[in-house]
Amino acid sequence: MAIERNYYTIDPEGKLQCLKCRVPLVKGKAKFMYLDNGFPVELPVCPVCGFVYVPEELALGKVLSVEKALEDK
Amino acid sequence: MSQIQERGSTHVYKVNRISKEEMDGMVARCVYEEPAFCNAACPLKLDTRAMLKAAAAGDFKKALQIYEKAAPFPLILSAGCEAPCENKCRLCERGDGIAIRAVEAAVSRYGQASRLGGVFRTKKKKTVAVLGSGLFPLFLAGELEKKAYPTTVYCEQEDLERFLRSAAGFLDGEAFQLELKRLKGKDLAFVFDCEIDEAFLSARRDDSDVLCASEEVARRLFPETAFDPALMICEAERLVTGFGEGVMNAAFGAKKAALTVDRLAQNLDPRNMRGSEGAIESRLYTDLTEADELRRIAPAGEAYTAEEAAREAKRCIQCHCEECMKSCAYLKHYKKYPGLLSKEIYNNTQIIMGDHQLNKPMNACTLCGQCTVVCPNGFDMAHVCAVARRNMVSTDKMPLAPHEFALMDMLFSNGEAFMSRLQPGYEKCRYVFFPGCQASAIAPETVKAAYLDLCERLEGGVALMLGCCGAICDWAGRYEMQESTREFLLTELSKLGDPVIIAGCPSCRKELAESVGGEIVGIWDVLEEIGLPEGAHGLDRPAALHDSCGARGDAHTQQAIRSLAAKLGVTLVETEYSGDRSPCCGYGGLTAYANPEVASEITARALERSDAPYISYCMACRDRFARQGRESRHILELVYGTDAGAPPDISEKRYNRLSLKKELLWELWQEETADMKLDYELNYTEEARRLMDGRMILTDDVIAVLNDYRETGEAILDSDSGLMIARKRLGNATFWVKFTESGEDAYTVHGAYSHRMNVVRREG
Ligand code: SF4
Ligand code: SF4
Numbered sequence: 077m078a079i080e081r082n083y084y085t086i087d088p089e090g091k092l093q094c095l096k097c098r099v100p101l102v103k104g105k106a107k108f109m110y111l112d113n114g115f116p117v118e119l120p121v122c123p124v125c126g127f128v129y130v131p132e133e134l135a136l137g138k139v140l141s142v143e144k145a146l147e148d149k
Numbered sequence: 150m151s152q153i154q155e156r157g158s159t160h161v162y163k164v165n166r167i168s169k170e171e172m173d174g175m176v177a178r179c180v181y182e183e184p185a186f187c188n189a190a191c192p193l194k195l196d197t198r199a200m201l202k203a204a205a206a207g208d209f210k211k212a213l214q215i216y217e218k219a220a221p222f223p224l225i226l227s228a229g230c231e232a233p234c235e236n237k238c239r240l241c242e243r244g245d246g247i248a249i250r251a252v253e254a255a256v257s258r259y260g261q262a263s264r265l266g267g268v269f270r271t272k273k274k275k276t277v278a279v280l281g282s283g284l285f286p287l288f289l290a291g292e293l294e295k296k297a298y299p300t301t302v303y304c305e306q307e308d309l310e311r312f313l314r315s316a317a318g319f320l321d322g323e324a325f326q327l328e329l330k331r332l333k334g335k336d337l338a339f340v341f342d343c344e345i346d347e348a349f350l351s352a353r354r355d356d357s358d359v360l361c362a363s364e365e366v367a368r369r370l371f372p373e374t375a376f377d378p379a380l381m382i383c384e385a386e387r388l389v390t391g392f393g394e395g396v397m398n399a400a401f402g403a404k405k406a407a408l409t410v411d412r413l414a415q416n417l418d419p420r421n422m423r424g425s426e427g428a429i430e431s432r433l434y435t436d437l438t439e440a441d442e443l444r445r446i447a448p449a450g451e452a453y454t455a456e457e458a459a460r461e462a463k464r465c466i467q468c469h470c471e472e473c474m475k476s477c478a479y480l481k482h483y484k485k486y487p488g489l490l491s492k493e494i495y496n497n498t499q500i501i502m503g504d505h506q507l508n509k510p511m512n513a514c515t516l517c518g519q520c521t522v523v524c525p526n527g528f529d530m531a532h533v534c535a536v537a538r539r540n541m542v543s544t545d546k547m548p549l550a551p552h553e554f555a556l557m558d559m560l561f562s563n564g565e566a567f568m569s570r571l572q573p574g575y576e577k578c579r580y581v582f583f584p585g586c587q588a589s590a591i592a593p594e595t596v597k598a599a600y601l602d603l604c605e606r607l608e609g610g611v612a613l614m615l616g617c618c619g620a621i622c623d624w625a626g627r628y629e630m631q632e633s634t635r636e637f638l639l640t641e642l643s644k645l646g647d648p649v650i651i652a653g654c655p656s657c658r659k660e661l662a663e664s665v666g667g668e669i670v671g672i673w674d675v676l677e678e679i680g681l682p683e684g685a686h687g688l689d690r691p692a693a694l695h696d697s698c699g700a701r702g703d704a705h706t707q708q709a710i711r712s713l714a715a716k717l718g719v720t721l722v723e724t725e726y727s728g729d730r731s732p733c734c735g736y737g738g739l740t741a742y743a744n745p746e747v748a749s750e751i752t753a754r755a756l757e758r759s760d761a762p763y764i765s766y767c768m769a770c771r772d773r774f775a776r777q778g779r780e781s782r783h784i785l786e787l788v789y790g791t792d793a794g795a796p797p798d799i800s801e802k803r804y805n806r807l808s809l810k811k812e813l814l815w816e817l818w819q820e821e822t823a824d825m826k827l828d829y830e831l832n833y834t835e836e837a838r839r840l841m842d843g844r845m846i847l848t849d850d851v852i853a854v855l856n857d858y859r860e861t862g863e864a865i866l867d868s869d870s871g872l873m874i875a876r877k878r879l880g881n882a883t884f885w886v887k888f889t890e891s892g893e894d895a896y897t898v899h900g901a902y903s904h905r906m907n908v909v910r911r912e913g
């Protein structure tokens with residue numbers, strides 16, 4: 077199975093805030109890495125400190141299935 | 150915190166731990182694919198079992214289709230076949246075998262003939278001539294038509310009816326007409342009124358590619374020529390022909406001859422590539438215990454009516470070997486018999502690049518060994534899966550994810566939660582009690598009571614060792630960890646003066662016997678000898694005894710447990726699959742971690758055997774059954790009058806091990822251990838605890854995330870839910886905790902999740 081190298085695009089829509097920097101998270105560039113593979117993605121990030129947020133639905137959905145596919149490579 | 154190295158994506162081909170030959174030898178043990186006994190006895194290789202199944206269901210059309218594959222003229226064959234299958238029917242061992250030929254006759258009569266085949270098929274290029282008449286030329290023509298050879302029959306008779314009569318004059322009027330119609334429908338050319346002499350034959354040799362003849366023609370024209378009955382050929386004359394008596398001989402001869410024609414037409418040696426021909430012996434195993442219709446259905450008239458034939462066909466028990474699949478929920482889940490499944494699992498280990506689709510099944514077997522006992526041929530699926538796992542580990546292709554939690558738990562048991570002490574007041578001990586990691590995790594009170602009892606009633610001192618025997622890494626196929634666990638335990642045992650090990654768990658006993666060796670007994674053996682302590686009492690209701698897979702093949706232990714149960718006054722109910730045939734509780738082989746879904750099917754299967762409370766002698770079994778809602782007791786709980794109560798979650802299991810260690814160190818050895826107290830207040834919603842247990846997230850993981858948050862202040866706020874969310878990378882996973890803060894130093898955890906992928910900021 078080919079691993080889809082798609083970009084997860086999640087727009088925080090101003091509902092998420094970095095507690096440390098007191099600013100709203102914005103759509104930003106991030107990268108998932110696993111077993112020597114890297115995937116560029118777009119996730120909510122803090123524009124000041126760079127905190128990258130992985131929402132639960134994403135972690136238990138798409139991320140998990142990509143992990144599984146890579147594990148069985 | 151200890152960590153296990155995650156593998157990379159480039160594989161190093163180190164050791165191949167199982168050879169193709171060894172695997173083939175194992176695969177061959179499974180007789181699932183062997184033909185049914187009736188089928189094996191049929192020289193024409195009729196799939197009798199399938200035909201009978203269709204007939205039993207009243208589907209005579211399908212039954213006839215199956216029969217026609219072996220018999221191009223089914224009414225002729227069923228009227229005259231000697232039916233060697235009938236004597237071989239398994240039911241003969243208990244009563245009457247199936248009246249196969251009579252059912253075939255009914256199928257031939259009542260089954261609707263299949264649509265005229267051949268008309269629209271593309272035909273082969275090479276042509277065949279068949280000279281003469283009789284059963285053999287008729288059947289041969291039928292076989293060649295099936296193979297799509299343009300075939301011409303040259304006979305002395307003046308028409309088709311007379312040609313058929315010369316072959317099958319024994320048929321009754323109606324059957325004869327039906328076969329005549331069938332013959333007319335076949336895509337065959339006929340030349341009648343031929344005078345077959347040498348000149349005629351050589352003319353046919355010129356105008357066709359392969360030449361065949363009846364026995365009469367062959368003997369008349371070439372009386373001296375040698376004939377090869379295996380190939381049905383006079384090689385010197387390149388003439389395919391048939392010799393022999395009877396309908397079955399003619400039919401079988403025609404089959405062999407058609408294959409020879411096929412080879413000759415392709416200019417290939419007719420000796421090669423013939424596959425299996427004729428009757429064979431089947432190695433199939435069939436359980437006859439459920440065969441109950443042992444008497445043949447007698448036809449009211451001369452032959453079976455359709456309804457009578459269906460009833461007779463229904464008596465067929467459809468011989469199959471499924472012993473292992475009947476008993477093992479894992480095999481049932483994957484719906485594959487071991488011969489096939491193990492071949493696929495072996496192939497899985499050989500893939501260097503690409504998907505390892507069999508990883509999941511390979512890691513779902515509990516390695517319990519039940520199949521080996523119930524299989525008539527001792528098929529050892531556990532060995533196949535265990536070797537495959539080690540193979541995957543050795544080639545660095547084994548994913549860590551399915552087993553990491555269990556392996557980390559083992560490192561915890563032999564790290565932070567490990568303890569090893571001589572009995573207070575002793576310089577050297579004769580014994581060491583090794584309750585096993587699951588016992589301390591699930592029933593710490595029981596472990597404590599047992600240890601105190603052993604100290605009091607055994608002479609020579611009893612040391613205590615709380616740790617893991619290494620079964621976890623053994624099951625995971627991590628042989629290097631297994632080796633280091635062995636060395637660790639050997640060192641610890643030698644520090645105690647290598648005492649006799651008293652194992653609290655049959656799986657530990659087995660694992661330790663294989664790894665550290667030395668003298669090992671079970672606590673059940675000791676209790677047999679010293680008797681029950683005061684206050685021991687059984688259950689007041691009958692209970693089912695679940696034999697641990699760790700005690701498979703260990704009649705001594707199974708017996709000792711039964712005797713303990715009797716002394717406790719427990720009434721045991723008989724269950725199917727007990728003793729050596731016992732199924733796994735679902736914990737073995739790390740199935741519960743790698744594949745929780747299959748594990749619960751296995752647990753459910755184990756619980757199907759009885760509605761009574763279950764008594765087990767392995768703490769993991771006790772735990773699995775209790776989790777599935779069954780009243781479940783470890784025999785030591787009865788011996789010591791303790792009750793481990795509701796099954797603990799994964800964090801409680803760790804907590805239990807640590808506090809048992811702490812409590813015993815303090816009470817018996819007056820050693821104080823550092824307090825694990827937090828300097829803030831931490832609460833969990835019930836939902837959070839439930840989620841964490843299912844997702845294998847420990848309170849320790851949550852604490853690490855919150856500690857980090859308190860230090861760095863890094864977290865986000867989700868205004869939709871009002872929850873704060875912090876994260877920390879721990880080992881090979883990132884843990885996220887959803888929480889609320891009440892005041893400075895109090896938190897409530899509402900949820901937690903994790904992922905293994907690492908996420909980082911990307912520039913540009
Ligand atoms: S019991 Fe299972 S493994 Fe054994 S021969 Fe039958 S199908 Fe094969
Ligand atoms: S019981 Fe049925 S399948 Fe088994 S040998 Fe007899 S006819 Fe064949």
Ligand code: SF4
Nearest residue numbers: 477514515517518520
């Ligand atoms: S789970 Fe047990 S019975 Fe089933 S295949 Fe594995 S070792 Fe055999």
Ligand SMILES: [Zn+2]
Nearest residue numbers: 094097122125
């Ligand atoms: Zn920030």
